[in-house]
Amino acid sequence: MKERVRQTQILPGLTLVSMRTGVKGIVSLGASFLAGSRNTPKQELVCSVTAAMLKEGTRKYNKPELAEMLDSKGIKISFSSSSTRTNVIAKIPTGELSQAIELFASMLTEPLFADNEFEIVKKRSIDQILEQKEDTRARASNLFLDKIYESSHPNHEQSFDESISEVSNIKISALKNFHNQLYGLGSMIISAAGDVDHEQLASLIRKSFTKTGRRSSSYARESGKVKRLSKIGERNNILTMADKANVDLIMGHPIVIDIHSREYFALETAVEIMGGNDFGARLLRIVREENGLTYGISAKLGGLYYGDSGYLHIGGIFAPSLWQKGAEITTKVVKDWASKGVTIKELARRKEMVRGEYLVQLSRSGGMEAELLRLLEQDRSLDFLDEYPKLIASLTLKEVNPAIKKYIHPDQLITVAAGSIDEKGNPLK
Numbered sequence: 001m002k003e004r005v006r007q008t009q010i011l012p013g014l015t016l017v018s019m020r021t022g023v024k025g026i027v028s029l030g031a032s033f034l035a036g037s038r039n040t041p042k043q044e045l046v047c048s049v050t051a052a053m054l055k056e057g058t059r060k061y062n063k064p065e066l067a068e069m070l071d072s073k074g075i076k077i078s079f080s081s082s083s084t085r086t087n088v089i090a091k092i093p094t095g096e097l098s099q100a101i102e103l104f105a106s107m108l109t110e111p112l113f114a115d116n117e118f119e120i121v122k123k124r125s126i127d128q129i130l131e132q133k134e135d136t137r138a139r140a141s142n143l144f145l146d147k148i149y150e151s152s153h154p155n156h157e158q159s160f161d162e163s164i165s166e167v168s169n170i171k172i173s174a175l176k177n178f179h180n181q182l183y184g185l186g187s188m189i190i191s192a193a194g195d196v197d198h199e200q201l202a203s204l205i206r207k208s209f210t211k212t213g214r215r216s217s218s219y220a221r222e223s224g225k226v227k228r229l230s231k232i233g234e235r236n237n238i239l240t241m242a243d244k245a246n247v248d249l250i251m252g253h254p255i256v257i258d259i260h261s262r263e264y265f266a267l268e269t270a271v272e273i274m275g276g277n278d279f280g281a282r283l284l285r286i287v288r289e290e291n292g293l294t295y296g297i298s299a300k301l302g303g304l305y306y307g308d309s310g311y312l313h314i315g316g317i318f319a320p321s322l323w324q325k326g327a328e329i330t331t332k333v334v335k336d337w338a339s340k341g342v343t344i345k346e347l348a349r350r351k352e353m354v355r356g357e358y359l360v361q362l363s364r365s366g367g368m369e370a371e372l373l374r375l376l377e378q379d380r381s382l383d384f385l386d387e388y389p390k391l392i393a394s395l396t397l398k399e400v401n402p403a404i405k406k407y408i409h410p411d412q413l414i415t416v417a418a419g420s421i422d423e424k425g426n427p428l429k
Contacts, residue, residue, distance in 0.1 A: 001362065001385045005372065006198040010206045013185035013214050017372045017382070018192040018201060021365050027097060027201075028365040030373045031088040031104075031190040034217055035182035038083050038154040043174060045125070045166050047081040050175045052121045054079045057112035066103065075100045077107070083154035084219060084306045085377065086183070091366075094195045098204055105208035108183065118172045125167045133160040136248040137315070139239050140418040144250045147237065147414050148311055153225040155303040155310070185209065186217035191373040194365035221307040226254040238425055239418035246295070247323040247419030251330060252312040253412045259304050259378065266395055266403040268301055269354075273346045274337045275299020275314060280349060286333050287316065293326040294318050305378070312408060320420050320427035327415060335410045341401030354392045 007017045037044045055077070057063035070077065073096040080087050088108070092100040132138040142157050149156035158166070188209075192201055257264050275283045275298045283297045297316030304310030314334065318326045361367035362385075375384055420428040 002382050005382050005385065007382060008198070008202050010202050011185055011209060011212075013217060014188045014190070014205070014209060014212075015376065016190045016192070016198070016202050016205060017376060018196050018198045019368055019372065020196055020198075021193050021368060023194045023365045025094050025195055026365065027090075027092045027094055027192055027194045027196045028369040029088075029090040029092055029100075029104075029190065029192045030369045031090075031188065032085040032373060032377060033183070033185075033189070033215075034084060034187040034219060035086040035178070035215075036082050036084040036154070038219060038222075039182060039216075040174075040178065041152050043166060043170070044158055045163060046170065046174050046178050047086060049121060049125060049167065049170060050178050051079040051081045051086055052125065053113060053118065053175060054107045054111050056117035056121060057114055058106040059110040059112055060106050061103070062112070063114075063117060066107070069099070069103060073099055075103065077104055079107075083308075085187075097196075097201065101201075101204040101208050105205075105212075109209070109212050111179065113172055113176055113179075115172060118175075122167055122170065126164055129160055129163050129167070134241075136239075136241055136244050136246060136418040137317070139241065140248040140250045140315075140416045143237055143239060143418070144252065144313075144414065144416045145311075147235070147416070148227060148252075148254050150225040150227060153222055154306070154308055156225075182215050184213045184215035186214045189373060189376045191369045191376070193368035193372065219306070223256045223309040226256075226309055235412070235414045237414075237416045238421060238423055239416065240422060240428070241419055242428060244320075244418075244420045247318045247320050247417050247421055249316045249318060249323055249327055249330070250416045251314040251327070251334070251413050253409060253414055254309055254311050255301065255304070255407050256309040257304065257407060259307055260380070262391070262395075262399060263403050263406070264304075265391055266399040267407050269347070269350055269392060269395055270337075270342055270400050270404045271299050271301055271312065273342045273350050274333070276350070276353075278353065280346075282333050282337060283314070283316075283330065287326060287329055291325075291329055293322050293329065297326075297330065307378075323417055323419070323421070324425050327417070331410065331413065334408075334413070338404055338408045338410050341397070341404055344397055347395070347397060347400060351393050351395070355389050358389050 005019045009015050037047050040046045057066055074093050075096055077090040145157045275281055277298050287297050288294045294316045299314040302311050302313045316326060422428055
């Protein structure tokens with residue numbers, strides 16, 4: 001596949017990568033650049049509120065004009081932010097590519113930051129936080145990350161009340177400063193797939209961004225700001241939330257691993273065998289199918305995307321009367337997996353699944369665009385498009401099982417349960 005990919009440095013600090021696929025009439029476009037919450041550790045939500053303001057009008061087009069131009073042309077553009085990058089996702093009719101790139105550049109480089117729209121965005125952001133605060137999964141995840149990381153770690157999440165307070169008190173000047181300091185060229189990647197002509201797209205992007213200034217384009221990966229929880233009491237946490245139908249359970253612990261190493265892919269494969277989203281995975285098979293204790297349960301590696309220290313994440317949803325039994329059996333599954341490893345049959349099955357999943361993902365223009373962007377964000381070669389399935393196919397039990405032993409420690413699992421349960425874990429009456 002790599003031979004079908006085109007890559008061009010259009011301007012200093014702006015790279016375009018694209019692939020023409022079989023889809024007709026639509027271009028899937030993604031973009032990102034270094035501008036995230038790690039840049040404002042004392043104001044975690046400046047980046048997300050700034051991103052939310054980008055569709056609220058530009059110096060060239062006010063909000064109604066911008067909305068009309070996007071809607072009438074069938075152009076869909078959304079902005080979001082993470083710990084490290086601000087991201088853009090777009091679906092563009094091929095015939096509207098010129099208009100779309102011009103609007104995209106205008107939104108990104110010259111947002112209006114109107115006071116009245118700022119207040120609306122703030123209220124919308126607070127409403128979203130309040131909604132999350134009432135969600136058992138969001139609450140459990142928030143506490144889990146707080147138990148793992150020091151507050152200055154990019155994967156740490158402040159409490160919902162802290163987030164509400166921050167958004168309530170945020171000044172529009174903070175957004176303008178964040179935009180002025182970090183929005184621009186230097187680390188910008190644009191990826192595209194679908195009915196796309198690389199040279200045409202490159203020309204449109206060059207024209208729209210040629211006057212855009214350069215910004216900071218580096219960050220430090222973080223592996224040292226992980227909390228050390230030595231006592232069992234520190235690792236078991238219950239959040240009582242009345243009138244909830246279910247209990248969300250999260251179990252896991254911190255992991256420091258090089259995402260560019262074979263060990264990482266060996267460990268990721270092992271975790272998928274234990275907790276992937278298929279009924280052959282151990283957790284679903286044992287906890288749900290054999291014992292009927294959960295609506296759904298899975299495991300994954302999280303927080304590692306940008307090379308920081310991450311975590312093992314096991315998440316399940318249970319009835320309040322069943323969660324303790326579910327946690328007990330889940331722990332047994334994890335301990336058995338960690339001590340004995342996976343089998344040759346399980347490894348062979350996972351390899352075959354990866355091959356199929358990967359081909360399906362890249363068969364969609366959106367999937368291909370996202371994969372191209374991911375490779376460049378993680379400083380991987382485009383050759384990895386073809387190397388990844390070969391790498392997974394080449395993994396052996398002598399690599400996978402030692403990775404489990406090295407990185408997984410069941411005796412250090414942190415447990416968080418959130419739902420209609422009391423401080424002892426019993427269902428609320």
